[in-house]
Amino acid sequence: MSVQRFIFFVLSALFFLATVMWFKDEFSPKWMEHQKKFYEEQVEKVERDVAAATSAKEKDLLEKRLASLKRPVYEIKQILLKGEYSWDKQQNGDKVDRCMTCHIDEEKLKVAHPGIKEFPFDIYGCTVCHGGIGRALSEEMAHEGMYYHKRQMELRITNAETMFDFWSELATLTPEESDPNQRIEMGDFKKYSITGDKAIYVGSQKCLKCHTGLTSPHVERWQRIKFKTFEYVKNAPDYIAGNEEYRKTCLKCHTTGYDETTGKYSEEGVTCEACHGAGEVFSYFMEVGKAPEGQKIAKVGTFGTPYNVCGPCHHTRNHEMRLKFFQERGGSDEWFFPQHTTPYKTGFSGKGESVSKPLPKIQ
Structure with a gap:
C-alpha cells in the first residue's frame, strides 16, 4: 500500500468515526439519557401507586398518568428569562436557562430549594445563583464556572460589587411592577443572600x-x-x-x-x-x-x-x-x-x- 493510500485510509476512518460520534450526540444526546432515566423511575413509582390504589377513581387517574409516562416526549426544556445576553459576557441572544433539560425532576429540586416560592425558577432560573452557562446542553459546558453548594456561593462574597452584580441581575430578571412609581432596582433585592435564600436579620x-x-x-x-x-x-x-x-x-x-x-x-x-x-x-x-x-x-x-x-x-x-x-x-x-x-x-x-x-x- 502506497503512503498516499494509507493516509487517505486513515483520514477516511477518522472522518467516518467523527460522523458516527456526531450522529450519536445529535440523535442520542446525553441530556436524553437523563430524561429516559427520569421517566423510567416515574413509571416504576406510578405502577406501585396503581397497585396500592384503594378506589376506582384514583386507579383510573393513575393509569392515565402511567400511560402518558410510557409515551414520553424527549425534548430540550428551557426557561425564557427577561432581558438579553451581552457580548461582553461572550454570549448573545435571548436569556434562557436550559438546566431543567437534565435536572427534570421538579420534586427533587423543590426539596433541595425550600424557598422556591420566594425565588421561583421560572423567573430567575438557576445560573443567577449557581453560575455556569444556562444555554449549554453538554454537561461540561453547562457546568463551567459553576457553584455547586451554598458554601461555594458564599465564598464568592469578597467585596460589595459581588452582591451588587447579583442584585442587579435579579432586578433585570424580575417582571415590571404595575405601579409606575415602583422602580425595580437592585436595592429591592437586599432581602436575598447570594444563595437565593432570604438574607438574615441580625x-x-x-x-x-x-x-x-x-x-x-x-x-x-x-x-x-x-x-x-x-x-x-x-x-x-x-x-x-x-x-x-x-x-x-x-x-x-x-x-x-x-x-x-x-x-x-x-x-x-x-x-x-x-x-x-x-x-x-x-x-x-x-x-x-x-x-x-x-x-x-x-x-x-x-x-x-x-x-x-x-x-x-x-x-x-x-x-x-x-x-x-x-x-x-x-x-x-x-x-x-x-x-x-x-x-x-x-x-x-x-x-x-x-x-x-x-x-x-x-x-
Whole structure:
C-alpha cells in the first residue's frame, strides 16, 4: 500500500468515526439519557401507586398518568428569562436557562430549594445563583464556572460589587411592577443572600454597638420614635379588636423583617434593618475588617430610591382601615394619630406659599 493510500485510509476512518460520534450526540444526546432515566423511575413509582390504589377513581387517574409516562416526549426544556445576553459576557441572544433539560425532576429540586416560592425558577432560573452557562446542553459546558453548594456561593462574597452584580441581575430578571412609581432596582433585592435564600436579620443591637457613638443624633431620634412604634400599635383599640388579616397590615410596617408567609418578624418597631435591609452581608464585611464594603451595602436601596424604601409604608391610604374603624365605633382620635405627628403641608396659597393644615379629625 502506497503512503498516499494509507493516509487517505486513515483520514477516511477518522472522518467516518467523527460522523458516527456526531450522529450519536445529535440523535442520542446525553441530556436524553437523563430524561429516559427520569421517566423510567416515574413509571416504576406510578405502577406501585396503581397497585396500592384503594378506589376506582384514583386507579383510573393513575393509569392515565402511567400511560402518558410510557409515551414520553424527549425534548430540550428551557426557561425564557427577561432581558438579553451581552457580548461582553461572550454570549448573545435571548436569556434562557436550559438546566431543567437534565435536572427534570421538579420534586427533587423543590426539596433541595425550600424557598422556591420566594425565588421561583421560572423567573430567575438557576445560573443567577449557581453560575455556569444556562444555554449549554453538554454537561461540561453547562457546568463551567459553576457553584455547586451554598458554601461555594458564599465564598464568592469578597467585596460589595459581588452582591451588587447579583442584585442587579435579579432586578433585570424580575417582571415590571404595575405601579409606575415602583422602580425595580437592585436595592429591592437586599432581602436575598447570594444563595437565593432570604438574607438574615441580625438585629438592631448588633448595629448599635458601633452606631450609638458614630451616628448618635440619628440613633437617639430613631430609638425614641421609630423603635417604639409597635409598642403604641399593639395597645391601640383597633389592633386589639382586629382579626389576623387586620393585624397583618400593621405588622408589615410596624415591625422589622416581617415575613408574610410565616407571620414572623425579626424585631418589633421600625429598627435599622427596616430601611437598610437585612444586615447579614453588611455585618459579615464589618466582622472581617472590610468596613468600606459594608458601608456600600448599607447605602444600597436606602439613598437615591426614597419611594422604594419609604413608599410602601408611608403611603397616603395605608391607614384607611383605621379611620374606618374609629368612624364606625367611635373613640378618641388620639389613637389614630401618632403622638409625634405634626401638621403637614397639603397645598399652596394663591401667593405660591405652602399652606399647613392640621390632619382631619375623625367625625
